[in-house]
Amino acid sequence: MSDSKHARWSRATGALLAAGLLALSGVALATDQAQQRRDGRDAKQDSKEKARQNKVDCKAADQKKNAECRQDKRDTKQGGRQEKRDIKH
Numbered sequence: 848m849s850d851s852k853h854a855r856w857s858r859a860t861g862a863l864l865a866a867g868l869l870a871l872s873g874v875a876l877a878t879d880q881a882q883q884r885r886d887g888r889d890a891k892q893d894s895k896e897k898a899r900q901n902k903v904d905c906k907a908a909d910q911k912k913n914a915e916c917r918q919d920k921r922d923t924k925q926g927g928r929q930e931k932r933d934i935k936h
Contacts, residue, residue, distance in 0.1 A: 887931040894927020 898920040905916035 883935050887934045890930045890934060891927045894924055894930065898923035898927070 901923055902916050902920040905911055905919055906913065911919075
């Protein structure tokens with residue numbers, strides 16, 4: 848009878864250990880994904896700021912037409928979107 852009790856405790860302990868390890872691996876994955884989201888968001892925000900500043904500088908310098916300044920801004924923002932995709936994937 849004591850052998851079956853010992854076997855049950857061993858199985859219960861093993862199951863708890865396995866469940867704990869699975870939970871910890873899930874937490875690590877979620878943390879990695881959160882960091883990727885933050886990095887992607889930061890990259891996109893940085894590109895938006897840069898695009899705004901580039902457009903202001905372009906208009907102030909009066910080197911190009913307004914439409915060309917807008918296109919430069921779009922290109923800069925698109926580069927930020929691509930950088931975000933590269934970070935996430």
